[in-house]
Amino acid sequence: MAQREAHDMNATAETPLLRVEDLKVHFPLYKGAILSRQTGSVKAVDGVSFEIRRGETFAIVGESGCGKSSMAMAVLGMLPKTAGRIIFDGIDITDFGAERMRPIRRRMQTIFQDPFSSLNPRMKVGDIIAEPLVVHRAAQDPSARRARVAELMALVGLLPQMAERHPHEFSGGQRQRISIARALALEPDLVICDEAVAALDVSIQAQILNLLMDLQRRLGLAYLFISHDLSVVRHISDRIGVMYLGKMVETGSREALFASPQHPYTQALLAAVPVPDPEAAAPPPSSLLSGEPPSARNPPTGCRFHPRCVRAIPRCAEEEPVMKHHGVTEAACHLV
Amino acid sequence: MTALLDVRDLSVTFRTEHGPLRAVDGVSFQVARGETLAIVGESGSGKSVTALALLGLLGDAAVLEGAGVMFDGCDLTTLAPDAMRRIRGNRIAMVFQEPMSSLNPVLTVGEQIAEPLRLHKKMSKAEALRVAASLLEKVSIPDAAARLKEYPHQFSGGMRQRVLIAMALACQPALIVADEPTTALDVTVQAQILDLLGQLTRESGAALILITHDLGVVARYADRVAVMYAGRIVESAPVRDLFRDPRHPYTRGLMSSSPRLASEAKTAMATIAGQPPDLAHLPPGCSFAPRCPDAHVRCMSERPMLKVVSPGRVSACHGPA
Numbered sequence: 001m002a003q004r005e006a007h008d009m010n011a012t013a014e015t016p017l018l019r020v021e022d023l024k025v026h027f028p029l030y031k032g033a034i035l036s037r038q039t040g041s042v043k044a045v046d047g048v049s050f051e052i053r054r055g056e057t058f059a060i061v062g063e064s065g066c067g068k069s070s071m072a073m074a075v076l077g078m079l080p081k082t083a084g085r086i087i088f089d090g091i092d093i094t095d096f097g098a099e100r101m102r103p104i105r106r107r108m109q110t111i112f113q114d115p116f117s118s119l120n121p122r123m124k125v126g127d128i129i130a131e132p133l134v135v136h137r138a139a140q141d142p143s144a145r146r147a148r149v150a151e152l153m154a155l156v157g158l159l160p161q162m163a164e165r166h167p168h169e170f171s172g173g174q175r176q177r178i179s180i181a182r183a184l185a186l187e188p189d190l191v192i193c194d195e196a197v198a199a200l201d202v203s204i205q206a207q208i209l210n211l212l213m214d215l216q217r218r219l220g221l222a223y224l225f226i227s228h229d230l231s232v233v234r235h236i237s238d239r240i241g242v243m244y245l246g247k248m249v250e251t252g253s254r255e256a257l258f259a260s261p262q263h264p265y266t267q268a269l270l271a272a273v274p275v276p277d278p279e280a281a282a283p284p285p286s287s288l289l290s291g292e293p294p295s296a297r298n299p300p301t302g303c304r305f306h307p308r309c310v311r312a313i314p315r316c317a318e319e320e321p322v323m324k325h326h327g328v329t330e331a332a333c334h335l336v
Numbered sequence: 337m338t339a340l341l342d343v344r345d346l347s348v349t350f351r352t353e354h355g356p357l358r359a360v361d362g363v364s365f366q367v368a369r370g371e372t373l374a375i376v377g378e379s380g381s382g383k384s385v386t387a388l389a390l391l392g393l394l395g396d397a398a399v400l401e402g403a404g405v406m407f408d409g410c411d412l413t414t415l416a417p418d419a420m421r422r423i424r425g426n427r428i429a430m431v432f433q434e435p436m437s438s439l440n441p442v443l444t445v446g447e448q449i450a451e452p453l454r455l456h457k458k459m460s461k462a463e464a465l466r467v468a469a470s471l472l473e474k475v476s477i478p479d480a481a482a483r484l485k486e487y488p489h490q491f492s493g494g495m496r497q498r499v500l501i502a503m504a505l506a507c508q509p510a511l512i513v514a515d516e517p518t519t520a521l522d523v524t525v526q527a528q529i530l531d532l533l534g535q536l537t538r539e540s541g542a543a544l545i546l547i548t549h550d551l552g553v554v555a556r557y558a559d560r561v562a563v564m565y566a567g568r569i570v571e572s573a574p575v576r577d578l579f580r581d582p583r584h585p586y587t588r589g590l591m592s593s594s595p596r597l598a599s600e601a602k603t604a605m606a607t608i609a610g611q612p613p614d615l616a617h618l619p620p621g622c623s624f625a626p627r628c629p630d631a632h633v634r635c636m637s638e639r640p641m642l643k644v645v646s647p648g649r650v651s652a653c654h655g656p657a
Contacts (some may be wrong), residue, residue, distance in 0.1 A: 064493075171612065173611060201549065202549065202551075202590060203593050203608035206595070206605040207607045209605055213602065214604075228522065229523075229595075230523070231594075235602070235605060237602075254602075272526065272527040273552065274530075274550065275552055275555060275596070275598075276551035276555045276579065277555050278555040278558075278575045278576045278579050279579075282556060288524070290528070292493075292525055293522075
């Protein structure tokens with residue numbers, strides 16, 4: 001018996017909390033109002049795979065339109081998946097409907113970017129934080145619910161007596177604390193942070209990042225941290241995936257990805273971040289990208305990055321590179 | 337040499353339902369010809385309101401006070417609306433954050449770039465469109481002649497911001513005010529746009545006021561920096577001095593709480609404690625005192641004035657700095 005328990009614990013320790021295999025999210029495009037027919041599709045996410053282990057932070061970075069948010073919505077079951085598999089804690093949830101997703105969704109919570117539009121202005125903060133408990137029938141007894149709300153508010157650094165106030169009485173940073181308290185109400189295993197600090201001022205952003213890291217240590221949370229900001233990602237993540245136009249182009253540990261990025265897109269992304277040091281040399285113009293990402297409706301052939309890549313060779317336009325291990329990171333590029 | 341722009345003790349008060357709200361409080365600064373001044377601060381610090389006040393774009397709810405905004409020898413605050421309109425878009429141009437809402441969706445890009453030229457330079461339509469085409473080329477938009485006939489929705493975010501820069505440069509202004517010009521753009525596009533803006537202002541000899549919250553942008557593009565907090569300038573210095581040796585505790589806090597690419601990973605970040613102040617209920621002393629790690633008794637009661645701390649730099653702090 002004891003042996004079997006030990007075996008089970010081993011299995012849990014090794015199974016990734018979330019496994020995404022070759023996920024595709026395509027949005028069909030229609031033409032014609034009455035006899036409409038599908039004329040194409042926007043390939044927002046086009047074959048993305050990754051794993052998140054318990055208690056770790058996996059960050060996805062990419063520019064607008066790269067598919068990072070669509071990917072998160074598909075994982076949550078809020079967008080239909082075109083292909084691929086999603087395995088949460090060993091359970092294949094790819095085809096789960098709303099009813100079967102319910103117990104899973106308790107364990108995966110979300111914090112969104114805009115703390116102004118993601119909180120109902122007419123609800124009291126205490127009710128906002130208690131709502132997941134009500135919806136999932138977790139704490140039925142009102143006094144138990146109040147106690148849980150007070151505990152959650154203290155956890156995120158809010159005073160429990162603020163529960164009677166409305167969201168407009170709080171600043172942006174405090175509102176994001178309310179969103180975090182709500183996300184933690186059901187003791188999730190995974191929290192998806194979609195640009196969770198992007199709307200905050202730097203002094204407040206640092207406070208929220210510290211809170212997220214502190215909560216992770218105390219509660220063993222795993223984060224899927226979606227961001228466009230490489231300096232934020234550098235701070236909070238254990239592993240990073242870089243997306244470009246619906247594809248993962250490079251993944252690796254934080255150290256490896258920042259110290260020796262392999263993919264030309266990752267290199268360009270890092271070079272483009274302005275360094276807060278006037279004595280730092282400006283990056284050579286050749287390291288900066290020209291143009292903007294093309295449309296996901298009609299992505300380039302071969303490697304999707306090739307029209308903007310300074311190192312592209314003819315093969316890049318013809319053949320799509322696959323993810324390969326290069327010692328330190330995994331990258332999808334013919335040239336590394 | 338006199339400064340191109342000399343803002344003297346400017347205050348802006350808004351009339352609100354809950355009484356007057358002072359968004360900008362006694363701000364003074366100068367911009368020399370050809371210089372780039374960055375105004376940096378967090379939301380609510382008054383940096384955008386300062387810019388809008390310079391441009392006379394605040395409307396009737398705002399009351400401007402002070403000793404004037406001298407631009408090239410003429411006080412902008414005393415100008416009639418008509419006279420201000422002759423300067424705005426002509427001698428002083430602006431680039432705003434949101435490229436989609438700053439462009440008129442029902443006019444072609446060509447018509448919009450030509451508009452200031454026709455209005456201020458009295459060009460004919462054909463002539464203005466010819467100049468517009470060369471401006472689009474200057475901001476590196478390929479196939480300029482054809483793209484003049486397109487509408488803003490046919491342009492990407494970065495391309496729209498290039499169009500706004502082309503419009504701003506159209507009348508060869510002496511001063512460009514750019515309010516968070518790249519905040520809505522992706523990082524790879526941001527670098528292109530800021531490099532372009534920097535290069536074109538240098539070439540034309542225009543001065544640039546760059547309003548931003550991003551210290552990385554300040555470091556790369558500014559000559560001088562003014563740091564704003566709760567409606568006031570708390571520190572101002574040449575860019576290298578400011579980054580090498582920030583004097584005001586708020587500037588220091590801002591610098592250490594900015595995440596950096598080179599930072600130690602997964603360790604607690606330095607923060608500025610507390611929340612930004614409520615402009616309607618500012619503390620009696622230094623506005624930053626409640627969040628300041630070095631605050632002492634005097635800071636709670638007496639407001640620090642800007643003092644010269646070394647040649648070319650000022651800081652408003654009672655502390656030993």
